[in-house]
Amino acid sequence: MTSAHTVTLGLAGTGRIGTSHAETLKHLPGVETVIVADADAERAHAAATKLGVQAVPDIDTLFAAPLDGLIIATATDSHPALITRAVDAGIPVFCEKPVAADIQGTLDVITRLENSTVPVQIGFQRRFDAGYRAARAAITSGSLGWLHSLRATTLDPSPPPAEYIPRSGGLFRDCGVHDFDIVRWVTGREVVEVYATGTNRGAQFFTAAGDVDTAAVQLRLDDDTLATVSLSRYNGAGYDVRLEALGSLGNAVVGLDDRAPLTSVEPDYVPSGLPAYPGFMERFRRAYTEELAAFLSVVSGELANPCTPTDALEAFYIAEACELSRHQNRPVPIAEVRR
Structure with missing residues (x-):
């Protein structure tokens, strides 16, 4: 982590749910920096300006940042590649459901994660x-x-x-x-x-x-x-x-x-x-806040993953x-x- 008490988080996707997550994250204790990216660079820049967080021009630049965790709020078809890329880089992941667009895609991701200790928390806010x-x-x-x-x-x-x-x-x-x-x-x-x-x-x-x-x-x-x-x-x-x-x-x-x-x-x-x-x-505004706070505890190692890709598969x-x-x-x- 950036320090013993603060983290830098990346957020991929600045649509409605992603923008809401960015606003929540910047107010959570222990979050020092929130960096956002989107396939639409202008949308990411507009969201960052409105919320007072950082924006980068694309996903590759986001992954080049010193991230302690990644929040994925992009279109479903991009989830598998983003999850596995983050895990391969040792970055804990929070991903809005679903893991993938279908069962086979979900199983493929789970198979890729079998030998990894990097947590992947799936977003079921209820x-x-x-x-x-x-x-x-x-x-x-x-x-x-x-x-x-x-x-x-x-x-x-x-x-x-x-x-x-x-x-x-x-x-x-x-x-x-x-x-x-x-x-x-x-x-x-x-x-x-x-x-x-x-x-x-x-x-x-x-x-x-x-x-x-x-x-x-x-x-x-x-x-x-x-x-x-x-x-x-x-x-x-x-x-x-x-x-x-x-x-x-x-x-x-x-x-x-x-x-x-x-x-x-x-x-x-x-x-x-x-x-x-x-x-x-x-x-579910309060539930979303509690869910992201739990992810910070997962990132720090203080909490076991409360919602795994296998839960999403079931x-x-x-x-x-x-x-x-x-x-x-x-x-x-x-x-x-x-x-």
């Missing part, structure tokens, strides 16, 4: 959200009894741009993968079978890309707990991400606060009057099984897509 952490603690403590059901939702208020959908990987890989990861994480169990279906009642570009805008998923865990996942790109009431863990003795609900976009029609209900979360950046297997299930209209065991 693991750092206070509500999900409390639910995990309640489940693992046994205070809920045995779980009979979990209900997870990820409902976006409006769809992303049309040009994003063909390269997104589809609703299950792009959106539902967060729910699949968090179901595994809060329960400590593995998904063994899925049944998924989806529909399109919105923009035609979803159908044109072979994707769906709304989906329902049934998961069976390895202890026979059942989980349902609801996904949509069209939840006009606002960004709605919740998890209900229902047990024989009690329950725990994540995301049920005064900004949850739920409208009760009970006559005595008094609404909070607060606006719904407009999107994931606002809903969530990807579930998403892959969902896609197969949707196309073939049948339950799909995870073992069928595992390689």
Whole structure:
């Protein structure tokens, strides 16, 4: 590291999430320097000027800097090369999900990392959200009894741009993968079978890309707990991400606060009057900060990697099984897509 107490971090990608990460990083204790780069040098320079961080003209120049860690927030197809290049240079990595665009690409990266001790942390920010952490603690403590059901939702208020959908990987890989990861994480169990279906009642570009805008998923865990996942790109009431863990003795609900976009029609209900979360950046702002703070602890060797490429692979297997299930209209065991 630069010194016993400070680090220099590189950040590749200055789109929305990358710029947000840069702003978070520069305020974290122990970060001395943040250097950003982007395939669009002008965009990197504009972001750096706005945030008061350094910019370099390209990725090669970024790798030439004395980096203690690298944050990757670039397009998915660039992730494998950036991860392996950083690891080969001995630079710890934080990479936004996914590791790669498909299962084989993810496996190739994992194979490359097998003999390396350089940590690669994958970005699944819900693991750092206070509500999900409390639910995990309640489940693992046994205070809920045995779980009979979990209900997870990820409902976006409006769809992303049309040009994003063909390269997104589809609703299950792009959106539902967060729910699949968090179901595994809060329960400590593995998904063994899925049944998924989806529909399109919105923009035609979803159908044109072979994707769906709304989906329902049934998961069976390895202890026979059942989980349902609801996904949509069209939840006009606002960004709605919740998890209900229902047990024989009690329950725990994540995301049920005064900004949850739920409208009760009970006559005595008094609404909070607060606006719904407009999107994931606002809903998970604190979780993103905690996630990057954890990465600093990984860089310093004070914390074991909290989310490995193998974790990302397991969530990807579930998403892959969902896609197969949707196309073939049948339950799909995870073992069928595992390689």
